[in-house]
Amino acid sequence: MLRQSVTRLREGLRKGEYSARELVEASLASINQQNPTLNALITVTPESALAAADDADRQLAAGDAPDLCGIPLIHKDNFCTDGVLTTCGARMLANFVPAYDATVTRNAASHGAITVGKANMDEFAMGSSSEHGHFGVVRNPWDHERVPGGSSGGSAAAVAAAMAPLATASDTGGSIRQPAAFCGITGMKPSYGRVSRYGLVAYASSLDQAGVMGVSAEDCAWLLRAISGFDPLDSTCVQRPVEDYPAQLDGTLNGLKIGLPKPYWEGLEPAVADAVHAQADELVKLGAELVEVEMPNASLAVSTYYLIAQAECSSNLSRYDGVRFGHRCEDPKDLQDLYRRSRGEGFCEETQRRILVGTFALSSGYIDAYYGKAMRARRLISDDFTAAFEHCDLMLSPTAPSAAFKIGEKETDPIAMYLADVNTVAVNLAGLPALSTPGPQVSGLPVGGQLIGPYFSEARLLMVAHQLQQATDWHLQVPEAAA
Numbered sequence: 157m158l159r160q161s162v163t164r165l166r167e168g169l170r171k172g173e174y175s176a177r178e179l180v181e182a183s184l185a186s187i188n189q190q191n192p193t194l195n196a197l198i199t200v201t202p203e204s205a206l207a208a209a210d211d212a213d214r215q216l217a218a219g220d221a222p223d224l225c226g227i228p229l230i231h232k233d234n235f236c237t238d239g240v241l242t243t244c245g246a247r248m249l250a251n252f253v254p255a256y257d258a259t260v261t262r263n264a265a266s267h268g269a270i271t272v273g274k275a276n277m278d279e280f281a282m283g284s285s286s287e288h289g290h291f292g293v294v295r296n297p298w299d300h301e302r303v304p305g306g307s308s309g310g311s312a313a314a315v316a317a318a319m320a321p322l323a324t325a326s327d328t329g330g331s332i333r334q335p336a337a338f339c340g341i342t343g344m345k346p347s348y349g350r351v352s353r354y355g356l357v358a359y360a361s362s363l364d365q366a367g368v369m370g371v372s373a374e375d376c377a378w379l380l381r382a383i384s385g386f387d388p389l390d391s392t393c394v395q396r397p398v399e400d401y402p403a404q405l406d407g408t409l410n411g412l413k414i415g416l417p418k419p420y421w422e423g424l425e426p427a428v429a430d431a432v433h434a435q436a437d438e439l440v441k442l443g444a445e446l447v448e449v450e451m452p453n454a455s456l457a458v459s460t461y462y463l464i465a466q467a468e469c470s471s472n473l474s475r476y477d478g479v480r481f482g483h484r485c486e487d488p489k490d491l492q493d494l495y496r497r498s499r500g501e502g503f504c505e506e507t508q509r510r511i512l513v514g515t516f517a518l519s520s521g522y523i524d525a526y527y528g529k530a531m532r533a534r535r536l537i538s539d540d541f542t543a544a545f546e547h548c549d550l551m552l553s554p555t556a557p558s559a560a561f562k563i564g565e566k567e568t569d570p571i572a573m574y575l576a577d578v579n580t581v582a583v584n585l586a587g588l589p590a591l592s593t594p595g596p597q598v599s600g601l602p603v604g605g606q607l608i609g610p611y612f613s614e615a616r617l618l619m620v621a622h623q624l625q626q627a628t629d630w631h632l633q634v635p636e637a638a639a
Contacts, residue, residue: 176226225268248502258355275310305335330580337604348587352387415548470514
């Protein structure tokens, strides 16, 4: 039942082919069966989900049901949920129960989606593999010895394993697109400011963006429309009308110019490049034209991203000191001991590494040499995109340089782990929208192609991905356990 598209699920609910309670029960059964192996969810909410399902059935019977009424949904565990544990995958927040909802969770609920659980993740969204979380490693549904990508690996694994048809996620440097590619689903990071970040636990505030995951672009369109919109509680949220994304999926690619950014096609596994070239060939069959575009400052993206992201994380995470917020150590000897042990116990090694690097970059005497220089490089990278979009309407590249790697393979080499984001981080530096859509598999593992667009081109990105998915069946491949 849960492998059907959201459009079909909506139709089935409205025709009475099944009830919202039956749909939620199917989701909970899938979670109970698969989560002990995959560790994709930290929290499951069966009582509130079933109660919400009964309310949804009453709305459906009355004929006044909202768009996503009765559709099960999983939230990444860095979105605050009123009365439900919100850990951000960290010991520091292991017992945090918010007294309010994030705007994303509130908007999703107002459109009728039913929260069935909270997804596992890299601690504070810092990671590219979902191995760096207090609640354990998330496993890829396609191969349990491999990572699902990160930091939204729990959300991606849950959708791929059909625990729910939709999930929310967040993307600071590729944390939606890379796990979507590794797990064979569709994931979209919208333009910065398109979706409110109020109630999203901050990692790097100028880069973080809430987004969506689903089996298809069509599914993503439904959820993105529900969670988007201006929010006076987020000063970075843009006051701009929300387009009807599901209604614009049937466009044409005739005359569309799709750029292939040369640097993004270098240093890849050849089979990955071949798989995404196959997607490009399909786009040409649909009427698009391919053009090569230059990105002269692409080599600066990874170092620029990790400098800015770590500087911002050192600032954002300074609040967790064991006094006002977060984990507190037992029996501190004095104030210094309280700070040192609370933060040492509450943060994992990867988080501590990023805080230390960011604090150094912001320190007196070094801020101009490191942070200031990174901000100037960020402008150059953003200008590259502006120039490239004068020659094309969208861009296509591999989402990641490889398919999912094995658990622990890059654990001792942080730089190799950071390079897993080489094709995604520049999009966040520029604040652009992008999505990952599945391509042909490589050795039985999913591979994703990344479509990048100008600001607020979400409708066009979803349309192109939808048309590609209508012409192929790559997005319909299912892990054995979820078949």
